[in-house]
Amino acid sequence: MPSTSLPRFLKMQAIKDSNVDFAVKGGGHATNPGFSSTRGIQISMSRFNKLAHVSNGETGELTVGAGCVFDEIYKFVRPMGYNVVGGGGSVGIGGWMTGGGFSLKTNQYGLGIDNLLQARVVLPNGSTVLTASASSNTELFWAIKGGGNNFGIVTEFVLRSHKQRGNGNVYGGLLTYDKARIERVKKAIIEFIDKKDPKATIVAAFRVYRNHGVQEYKFTVLAFYDDEFIFQQTNPFEKFLAIPHEGRLANSAYTTLDTAKSLLYNHISTKSTITLLKEDDYHLMSFPSAHIAGLSIMNGRARWGNVMVSKYTKNLIDVVQEEAEAARSLMDKYNGKMIVTDVWPFLSGMFDNSVDSAWPHKRGEPNGPLLLYFLWEGEENDKVWVDQMKTALGHISRIALAEGCTTATTPQYGNTSLNMDTPDQLTQIYGTANLQRLRVLRRRYDEFNVMGRTGGFRIPLAMGFEEYQ
Numbered sequence: 038m039p040s041t042s043l044p045r046f047l048k049m050q051a052i053k054d055s056n057v058d059f060a061v062k063g064g065g066h067a068t069n070p071g072f073s074s075t076r077g078i079q080i081s082m083s084r085f086n087k088l089a090h091v092s093n094g095e096t097g098e099l100t101v102g103a104g105c106v107f108d109e110i111y112k113f114v115r116p117m118g119y120n121v122v123g124g125g126g127s128v129g130i131g132g133w134m135t136g137g138g139f140s141l142k143t144n145q146y147g148l149g150i151d152n153l154l155q156a157r158v159v160l161p162n163g164s165t166v167l168t169a170s171a172s173s174n175t176e177l178f179w180a181i182k183g184g185g186n187n188f189g190i191v192t193e194f195v196l197r198s199h200k201q202r203g204n205g206n207v208y209g210g211l212l213t214y215d216k217a218r219i220e221r222v223k224k225a226i227i228e229f230i231d232k233k234d235p236k237a238t239i240v241a242a243f244r245v246y247r248n249h250g251v252q253e254y255k256f257t258v259l260a261f262y263d264d265e266f267i268f269q270q271t272n273p274f275e276k277f278l279a280i281p282h283e284g285r286l287a288n289s290a291y292t293t294l295d296t297a298k299s300l301l302y303n304h305i306s307t308k309s310t311i312t313l314l315k316e317d318d319y320h321l322m323s324f325p326s327a328h329i330a331g332l333s334i335m336n337g338r339a340r341w342g343n344v345m346v347s348k349y350t351k352n353l354i355d356v357v358q359e360e361a362e363a364a365r366s367l368m369d370k371y372n373g374k375m376i377v378t379d380v381w382p383f384l385s386g387m388f389d390n391s392v393d394s395a396w397p398h399k400r401g402e403p404n405g406p407l408l409l410y411f412l413w414e415g416e417e418n419d420k421v422w423v424d425q426m427k428t429a430l431g432h433i434s435r436i437a438l439a440e441g442c443t444t445a446t447t448p449q450y451g452n453t454s455l456n457m458d459t460p461d462q463l464t465q466i467y468g469t470a471n472l473q474r475l476r477v478l479r480r481r482y483d484e485f486n487v488m489g490r491t492g493g494f495r496i497p498l499a500m501g502f503e504e505y506q
């Protein structure tokens with residue numbers, strides 16, 4: 038792995054010594070403009086792509102180059118009988134991990150950062166490389182677990198891997214329902230949540246595609262069971278299977294199912310620098326059509342947005358549907374291509390194994406992203422769509438508050454946050470105490486504010502006299 042090679046250091050040194058803006062790009066999946074794209078110098082991590090695994094019983098240690106995307110990671114660990122807490126197949130580990138990392142395995146093992154054992158970080162001075170872990174450079178380790186790209190560039194992560202049950206297989210797939218079935222599926226979701234099986238997860242979504250001017254409205258349920266399904270046992274998704282649908286659930290290698298998950302987020306970045314295609318990235322083959330995928334034909338523009346919720350109620354799911362339909366009504370006039378509003382329920386014990394990290398996620402305080410993803414064409418339509426997302430998120434937040442599904446102080450998840458310019462954004466993500474600690478650490482690790490010239494959620498340096506308790 039070339040992480041300590043001289044030319045790279047020189048490049049970082051040159052950036053540090055100039056005033057040029059720059060960006061660090063992992064998988065390129067952030068949709069907030071400027072987070073990993075730039076008009077200055079872009080440092081792409083794609084060649085930091087080595088992987089190594091050490092098995093050790095129920096868990097193992099997986100070393101991952103910071104330029105890897107999850108498809109590569111899953112394919113690598115699977116033959117060894119292990120798996121990791123990871124994201125969608127095409128997502129880069131760099132941004133996913135440094136932002137927190139929600140996974141289909143989160144109900145069992147927590148977030149990505151709860152399974153991070155070590156990271157190698159090139160500090161913003163361009164000449165110091167530190168290994169951070171629970172026993173070495175511990176404050177830096179704490180800071181990069183959710184602190185984003187504020188503390189330098191991570192070149193390598195070491196993750197705890199978990200033995201994959203079910204002979205390396207999981208059970209699941211993507212079920213698609215017509216609009217007429219939506220009420221029945223919503224009822225099945227509420228019943229599913231009540232079952233509280235940590236191995237069984239769903240991500241449901243209201244989706245509208247507009248292709249060649251024709252809209253298609255579907256409701257999908259991604260079902261994921263973290264084990265093989267044996268015929269004699271009760272199917273955790275039986276209620277969903279009982280409703281007429283397209284698609285099927287099956288035992289399969291984790292990576293195959295993950296491709297189905299990628300479909301959920303069928304997305305295009307707002308920027309031209311995105312690297313989706315890798316040699317064998319079959320994720321792209323799952324796109325329904327080249328028009329939706331934006332391959333060569335479409336100049337897609339898209340944004341994520343989220344409301345963080347601890348649980349779902351029927352009223353909350355209703356409003357998620359309502360907002361998909363409200364956005365749908367704008368698609369023809371403002372060249373909308375895809376509207377996705379998600380229902381991704383987690384269990385109340387999701388953070389039972391959480392470790393202290395810059396992104397606050399405490400035992401007994403469950404908190405997962407209710408996601409919106411809108412995709413459209415034409416820069417002239419940006420404002421309409423971003424405003425529509427703000428309206429939708431505001432409405433969903435109000436209902437979530439009224440239903441007791443969120444609180445005014447629930448931490449926001451930066452990785453899929455729409456907002457990037459509100460004054461209290463950093464406090465909303467980190468909380469007052471963690472933000473202050475991060476500011477002090479910023480001063481320690483980046484005294485010349487080099488990372489201040491990159492995009493992302495910028496944590497300001499503490500003044501010289503400021504400390505944290």
Ligand SMILES: Cc1cc2nc3c(=O)[nH]c(=O)nc-3n(C[C@H](O)[C@H](O)[C@H](O)COP(=O)(O)OP(=O)(O)OC[C@H]3O[C@@H](n4cnc5c(N)ncnc54)[C@H](O)[C@@H]3O)c2cc1C
Pocket residue numbers: 060061062063064065066067068072073082103104123124125127128129130131132133135136137138139140141185186189190191192299302303304452453491492493
């Ligand atoms: C298809 C899709 C599926 C998704 N699924 C999930 C999911 O299951 N769970 C979830 O939690 N989120 C998910 N997300 C959101 C995802 O976590 C964020 O988009 C994340 O930022 C992507 O990381 P990246 O490296 O691909 O992005 P990039 O755009 O490359 O990077 C995002 C940010 O991280 C910084 N960064 C990247 N690499 C490094 C590095 N090595 N060192 C320092 N900083 C770095 C960049 O500078 C940038 O600010 C998904 C997004 C998409 C588009």
